[in-house]
Amino acid sequence: MMIKLTCAAAALLALSSAAAAEAADPYLWLENVEGEKALDWVRGQNKRSLEDLESDPRFEAMYSEALSVMTSDARLALGQVHAGQVYNFWQDDDHKRGLWRRASVESYRAGDPEWETVLDVDAFAAAEERNWILGSISCLSPAYVHCMVELSDGGKDAGYWREFNTAEKAFLEDGFSLGEAKSNVAWFDEDTLLIGTDTGEGSLTSSGYPRTVQLLERGDAVADAPVIFEGEEGDVAEFTTVEHEDNAAHVIINRAVTFFESEYFYAPGTEGFEKLPLPLNADYQGMLDGRAIFTLREDWTHEDETHGQGAVVAYGLADGSVETVFEASANQSVEDVEIGKSDIIIQYLDDVSGAAVRVARSKKGKWKAKSIALPENGVVSVVSAGGGTDDAMFSFESMTTPDSLYYVTAGNKVEKIAETPAFFDATGVVVEQRFATSADGTKVPYYIMGxxxxxxxxxAPTVQYGYGGFLVPILPVYYEDPSRPQHGALAGLMWVKRGGILVLSNIRGGSEYGPRWHQAALKENRQRGFDDFIAISEDLIATGVTSPEKLGAIGRSNGGLLMGAMLTQRPDLYAAIDIGVPLLDMKRYNKLLAGASWMGEYGNPDIPEEWAYISKYSPYQLLKAGEPYPKVLFYTSTKDDRVHPGHARKAAAKMSDLGYDFFYYENIEGGHGGTANQEQLAHRTALEWVYFARMLMGAGE
Structure with a gap:
């Protein structure tokens, strides 16, 4: 009888807790991602908003413009070198899901690649009658024949992994396979994988990522694979890298304690892991001649020698020695470190302008950097380095300069091998770097294009873009990540040539000036990044570039949180705000999907002292009636399994009940990128720019 009463009491307690939660948040039902009631609400909002925005006379032209760029055959086919072949992923009108293909280095370098299809994702998805989107690919070096390929349903972060053979150009029927999960895989040898995946209770962290590393032998079941490393439930995840040098397999396990803090464990095999003495704020980059290469995001004193924040160091796995490979100055930021056959390629920013060096170690243990003579005053990106060679490839671009591809030999000879034709006529378009003074006196750079x-x-009608988080720099690119419409090519074609101004904000939280720029806006200091964005807005108004009646703001993901803060803190500054795949409910963000993994960035809202500062900017809680909010545009994706669509849904529903009008668009597929193919992406991009045209330029053409 006591058991029955206890169960009944527990049931009543659960019901009362649910009722209390619903009372505290009346929009909680919108967190039910695939719930019919929630999806009916989504369909209604989509119908209302799309009918309005798509009826604008500018929409069709903007859609055609976006699609012309996103599916152009003139885009650079960027690829990575592996075993004498350049591998590239390509999407166009005929291959919406994409082709994984390869060409010889010789034909690629000559500017006329002879492409061979390795995997036609469209054909494969059709054959299996599945909505497959290609994800990550992990291949066994140096031969690059044995591969694990990730396929997701509609573009989610969670995916299925299958073994693929690049020589046979086919999936292996009896090969390795993993079920749907946010897994990670690394090849130990041809018949052995090191995996992290969902095997049931206790196998995942509170963030929903793998907590263990298993040794999976060919032919064995995942459920029977022994655990060789186990982290804590409160970790973000455990990640494994295997480096193959001189016929030996070196295993590095990253125990991600928080999103930014990691402990590293090493073994020259699959057992006997020892913790390396690196600081928590260090990032593993690769291995060269038995030395593990790290970038430091904090000062590190080891054996009475201090290595500075922002430096690249080499840690000797055999003797524990530490050597400085490269030191960044106060106005520099190391952005990419790639390991070649016998040297290291480092790409860095210098006052947000790109540059690169090749660093080699002398027999006396000294590292010497040689500059690579790439164009200046733009964005430099490493396209390929390593893969069995010391040759490398770089791209260069600026907001008005189309991408060019450069081949750099081991001797640092630079040759241009391809370039993209202009996607818009940049005649008369200027780009300037300016600085605004933030609330605490910090000088914050921004780029202005018009x-x-x-x-x-x-x-002038002006759109200001910002992100400000997770060590992500905002760079003046021409066309790099098509999911972001603020790039020079798309914005130039769809906005600037129509008389608009585009602004890129280098606010704190990114890495434009190294780790210190990021750390300045972490957790309790989040407001600094918001203040930086506001300072740029006010500078644009004070210098006569625009006015509050013609100023719009745009951001996605963490930038969507930034937009929510602008909406609730300074609605008087903006006539339009585009809020994409956002975090907005910062009280519950750590309970939704991957949210717990970001507490190193924002803090833990379940700790009263940390909620005290988070609550001061959490947009969802701060929405209220009677404010001069502009008519905002929310967009998200039902299939986004990284940032929960409930953030956008709940904020929109609350605004509706408070009496505000808004636009809302939720794509049913597409993952965190918000779209699953180029047509969907062109459609959403056109919605965004026609929204700004409507709000900042007035009636249609």
């Missing part, structure tokens, strides 16, 4: 005649006239 027609010279429009800038001189002043008071």
């Amino acid at each position: 027609l010279d005649s429009v800038l001189k006239q002043g008071d």
